[in-house]
Structures are given as structure tokens and as C-alpha cells.
Amino acid sequence: MGxxxxxxxxxxxxxxxxxxxxxxxxxxxxxxxxxxxxxxxxVDGAVWYVWSNSKFYVCRGSTKIWVQTSLNGLNAAVxxxxxxxxSQCPTGGSSIxxxxxLNGNGKLDNSEVTSTTVVCNGSxxxxxxxxxxxxxxxxxxQGATGPRGPSGTNGTNGTNGTNGTNGTNGxxxxxxxxxxxxxxxxANCPAGGVRIESxxxLNGDGILEANEVTETSYVCExxxxxxxxxxxxxxANCSAGGQAIQTGVDANNDGILESGEVQHTxxxxxxxxxxxxGEFHDDGTGVCVQEGCVLGYHYDGTxxxxxxxxxxxxxxxxxxxxxxxxxxxxxYLDEGTGTCVPIAGATWTQTGSPNGWTSVASSxxxxxLVAAAGGRQLMEFIYTSTDSGATWTQTGSPNGWTSVASSxxxxxLVAVAGGVGAGHIYTSVDSGATWTQTGSPNGWTSVASSxxxxxLVxxxxxxxILTSVDSGTHWADGTPQGxxQNWASVASSxxxxxLVxxxxxxxxxxxxDSGATWTQRGMSQNWASVASSxxxxxLVAVVGGDHDGYIYTxxxxxx
Numbered sequence: 080m081g082x083x084x085x086x087x088x089x090x091x092x093x094x095x096x097x098x099x100x101x102x103x104x105x106x107x108x109x110x111x112x113x114x115x116x117x118x119x120x121x122v123d124g125a126v127w128y129v130w131s132n133s134k135f136y137v138c139r140g141s142t143k144i145w146v147q148t149s150l151n152g153l154n155a156a157v158x159x160x161x162x163x164x165x166s167q168c169p170t171g172g173s174s175i176x177x178x179x180x181l182n183g184n185g186k187l188d189n190s191e192v193t194s195t196t197v198v199c200n201g202s203x204x205x206x207x208x209x210x211x212x213x214x215x216x217x218x219x220x221q222g223a224t225g226p227r228g229p230s231g232t233n234g235t236n237g238t239n240g241t242n243g244t245n246g247t248n249g250x251x252x253x254x255x256x257x258x259x260x261x262x263x264x265x266a267n268c269p270a271g272g273v274r275i276e277s278x279x280x281l282n283g284d285g286i287l288e289a290n291e292v293t294e295t296s297y298v299c300e301x302x303x304x305x306x307x308x309x310x311x312x313x314x315a316n317c318s319a320g321g322q323a324i325q326t327g328v329d330a331n332n333d334g335i336l337e338s339g340e341v342q343h344t345x346x347x348x349x350x351x352x353x354x355x356x357g358e359f360h361d362d363g364t365g366v367c368v369q370e371g372c373v374l375g376y377h378y379d380g381t382x383x384x385x386x387x388x389x390x391x392x393x394x395x396x397x398x399x400x401x402x403x404x405x406x407x408x409x410x411y412l413d414e415g416t417g418t419c420v421p422i423a424g425a426t427w428t429q430t431g432s433p434n435g436w437t438s439v440a441s442s443x444x445x446x447x448l449v450a451a452a453g454g455r456q457l458m459e460f461i462y463t464s465t466d467s468g469a470t471w472t473q474t475g476s477p478n479g480w481t482s483v484a485s486s487x488x489x490x491x492l493v494a495v496a497g498g499v500g501a502g503h504i505y506t507s508v509d510s511g512a513t514w515t516q517t518g519s520p521n522g523w524t525s526v527a528s529s530x531x532x533x534x535l536v537x538x539x540x541x542x543x544i545l546t547s548v549d550s551g552t553h554w555a556d557g558t559p560q561g562x563x564q565n566w567a568s569v570a571s572s573x574x575x576x577x578l579v580x581x582x583x584x585x586x587x588x589x590x591x592d593s594g595a596t597w598t599q600r601g602m603s604q605n606w607a608s609v610a611s612s613x614x615x616x617x618l619v620a621v622v623g624g625d626h627d628g629y630i631y632t633x634x635x636x637x638x
Contacts, residue, residue, distance in 0.1 A: 170199065321346055431471050484528040486532030525569045567607055
């Protein structure tokens with residue numbers, strides 16, 4: 080949604096702080112290039128944004144010339160706020176604040192404002208001029224000649240004509256409007272940016288419509304620069320081979336430096352093999368060093384620096400290090416073909432953003448993930464990933480989410496929220512893109528799903544249990560009669576027929592008929608969580624507490 084404010088077609092006032100010579104991040108604001116201050120030592124290096132042509136200029140103090148430039152990586156931001164009628168603007172107007180989005184939060188914060196311009200509304204049209212005075216009335220006729228006697232008195236002058244009517248007042252001045260919107264990457268801005276449209280509010284509705292736009296300008300983000308290092312074969316550029324370092328601007332913003340985008344190429348060439356002695360060795364370019372290899376080279380296993388491969392009897396240990404054949408570096412394991420692959424769980428990669436996470440679930444292939452944050456006291460969101468957690472998308476509405484579950488293909492999801500009598504059940508059939516509220520409100524604590532996502536079970540801290548056989552469209556009450564429990568966790572077999580639920584300060588209960596009936600198992604404990612194998616014959620449960628709980632396992636047929 081763009082920002083919209085009204086301003087009059089009159090001269091504005093600009094407020095800006097005087098930049099220091101070494102301040103290269105503060106951007107000042109000018110309406111036109113003729114409004115720029117004189118370029119000299121006092122403003123050397125200062126950056127100004129010119130409204131009339133949407134360009135950035137930097138002062139080169141040594142030449143006293145303003146030079147057009149660009150600001151890579153920083154987004155320009157504009158904030159427009161109304162100005163009430165007063166001494167500054169008798170009929171009101173708009174205050175336009177400008178700066179760079181230094182913290183990347185998509186808006187102009189107070190600390191980022193570098194200049195402010197006030198644009199005033201036009202005043203009402205002047206009153207029309209007074210009409211001209213009417214012509215003098217005609218003189219009365221001369222009286223008849225009387226007998227000679229004293230002269231008669233002169234007749235009185237005729238009365239003045241009436242004044243003409245006043246002219247009508249001029250029409251009120253038309254307000255000007257400014258609208259700001261995001262500009263997607265395209266012909267106007269290859270890397271995207273901000274589109275600023277202005278014009279007169281011809282119909283007086285306070286909205287700048289398409290047919291009222293008279294000028295459009297763009298503040299574009301700079302395309303990122305890329306560097307590509309590729310092997311250079313022996314030839315004219317490097318007689319003994321080496322590396323070509325290519326640089327250029329990613330014009331199409333695809334993250335790849337293509338041949339047509341390369342603007343400069345430099346070379347790091349190999350030297351002739353060096354004769355090194357003692358603790359020194361050739362770093363790959365003919366230079367003798369005590370340790371390490373030059374960029375793009377690695378040890379081949381024997382202490383020699385090479386560009387690719389390993390010496391005989393050595394292979395890649397998993398992280399690019401050459402190790403003896405049949406061995407791998409820490410965190411990797413030979414899969415049986417001589418190739419070292421990562422050990423599951425040996426290393427972890429932090430992803431997403433910090434939050435009060437409460438539950439997570441995965442598709443069977445691990446590519447589709449769903450995570451919930453919140454709990455009984457916090458209002459947070461659900462997040463989904465389709466690339467094994469590399470990127471995450473916020474979805475759903477804020478709630479006190481306590482548990483989530485997923486079908487094996489990751490398309491059918493179910494989530495529950497806590498809070499006594501206040502939490503709801505939500506389901507999704509499109510991998511979390513949209514959610515549907517279902518079931519009844521309760522203090523839901525845990526949810527489980529069959530592998531196809533059709534059979535669901537939810538439990539609450541109030542002792543309630545609900546089951547569904549149609550992906551949550553309808554629910555049946557599966558609460559065990561006469562067994563009040565504070566349910567903490569529930570698990571399901573892959574076909575949804577074998578269920579196990581755990582109670583805080585109570586027992587474990589099992590069902591072999593999708594929750595129609597329940598049987599008490601185990602001993603009374605402060606159970607915290609429970610999990611099941613896909614066939615429901617192998618179970619594991621954990622006891623909470625202050626470092627005094629144990630892990631319990633069980634295996635066998637479910638009656």
C-alpha cells in the first residue's frame with residue numbers, strides 16, 4: 080500500500096543537518112539540482128538526493144563539482160505526514176521526510192531521517208475586481224423662457240448610476256498529492272525500488288488516481304556486484320595456468336555472474352615449481368611458505384598444494400580435505416562406496432529466527448517442515464519451509480500454539496493452541512498456505528496424525544480427547560469416562576489405529592481402535608512426552624521434573 084498525503088503547488092521549505100566531511104551515509108534532500116549547496120571542502124563527500132530527477136549526487140570537494148552516483152545495498156525511504164494550518168502553512172500541507180533504510184526494516188525510522196521538506200497547500204483564489212462605476216444620468220430639459228426677471232437657479236445634477244455587481248470568487252486551489260509504492264524488479268528498476276507518483280487531486284477525493292498522475296519517478300536499489308573465480312588454463316593469460324577472477328554487476332538479479340555481466344577479469348597465475356627446503360613448501364604458485372596453500376589450492380594428502388584431486392592413496396574426507404583412503408574427517412562416514420557423507424546429527428545448522436518455539440514436524444523426506452511458536456501465554460505464528468529449513472515463511476494467525484503434526488507428504492497439517500477453554504484446532508491441506516479453524520475450543524496440548532493425514536487425535540490439559548477420520552472436518556469425543564487426566568502428549572501409528580497418550584501426574588493410556596476405547600498402562604508418573612514407531616509396537620516415553628525423570632521404552636503387540 081503506498082503512502083498518500085496532500086500538498087499545495089507552492090514553494091516548500093527544506094530542513095537538513097549540515098553533513099560532515101567524512102559522513103558518507105547521511106543523505107540530504109533537495110528539490111532540484113539548482114537547490115544543491117555549493118560544493119566545497121565543508122560538504123566534501125556529502126550525498127544529496129534530488130527530488131526532480133530521482134538521482135543521488137556526491138560532492139567532490141577537490142573539484143568543487145557535484146557528481147551523480149548510486150548507493151549500493153541501501154534502500155531509499157520516504158515518509159509523508161500532514162501539516163495542519165498554521166504560521167508555516169496557512170492552509171495546511173504535507174511534510175515529506177527522506178532518508179536511507181539503514182536497518183533494512185522497510186520503513187523510515189526517526190533516526191534515519193536526513194532531510195525534511197514542507198509543501199504547503201495553495202490558498203483560495205482572490206476576490207474578483209469591483210465592477211466599473213455606471214455612466215452619469217442625462218441632464219434634465221431646459222425650462223421655458225419666462226418673462227425677463229432674475230435668472231433661475233440651475234437644475235440639480237442627476238443621481239449617480241448604481242455600482243455594478245461584484246465578480247464571483249475564483250475557484251479553490253486544487254491540492255497536489257504524492258503516493259509512494261514498492262516498485263518490483265523490472266524495466267524501471269532492475270533490482271526493484273520505490274515508485275513515487277504525484278499529481279493534482281482533480282476530483283477532490285483525497286486519493287491520487289491513475290488519471291491524476293502527472294509525474295512518476297523511481298528510487299531504485301542498486302544491483303549487487305558478483306565475483307566469480309574459475310580455473311585459467313595454461314595459455315596467453317597464464318603460461319603455467321592459474322585462476323581467472325571475474326567481477327561484474329548482477330544485472331538480471333539471478334545471483335549468477337553470467338558471461339554477459341562480466342565487466343573486469345584479472346588473473347592469478349601459477350609460477351614454476353619452487354625448490355623449497357626444510358619446513359617450507361610450494362604454496363602452488365612457486366612461493367615457498369611454511370604452512371597453507373594459496374587461494375584455490377589445497378593439500379593433496381602428502382603436503383603438496385594442488386588445485387584439484389588428491390594424491391594416490393588419498394581421497395576427499397568429506398569436507399574437501401584429502402585423507403587416507405578408507406577414512407573420513409570427523410562428522411563424516413564412508414557410505415560403502417568410498418565416498419564420505421555427513422553423519423546425521425553430527426553437525427547442526429542454525430536456521431530461522433529466534434522465537435519461543437513449542438513444536439515442530441516434518442514430511443517423510445524431510446523437505447517440508449512446520450514449526451510453531453507461542454505456548455499458553457504467548458501469541459506467535461506458525462512457520463513453514465519447503466527446502467529443509469533453508470528458508471521459512473510465516474503463516475496462519477498469532478495464537479498460543481502448543482503442537483503441530485504433518486502427513487508424510489507434508490501437505491496436510493494440523494496445529495493446536497493452548498489456554499484453558501480458549502485454544503482452537505486448525506488444519507491445512509496445502510502445506511500451511513491456508514488454515515481452517517475446526518473442532519471446539521479447549522486447552523489443547525498435543526496433536527498426532529496418521530501418515531496420510533486423515534486420522535487425527537488431539538488431547539487437552541482438561542482431560543479431553545478428540546479424534547477425526549476425515550482430516551479434521553468432523554471430530555468425535557474420545558475422552559475416557561471416569562479418568563480425569565492432565566494430558567501432556569499423544570502419539571499415533573502411521574495408520575492412525577494405535578494411539579498412546581501420556582498424562583502429567585498420571586498414567587499412560589493406549590488405544591488399538593483409533594481412540595474408541597482406552598487401556599491404562601505403565602505407572603503413575605509426571606509424564607512429559609511420548610512417541611511411537613510407525614506400526615505402534617515400539618513406544619518411548621519421558622518423565623519430566625527437576626533433573627530426576629527417566630526415559631522408558633516398551634515393545635509388543637497392541638491388543
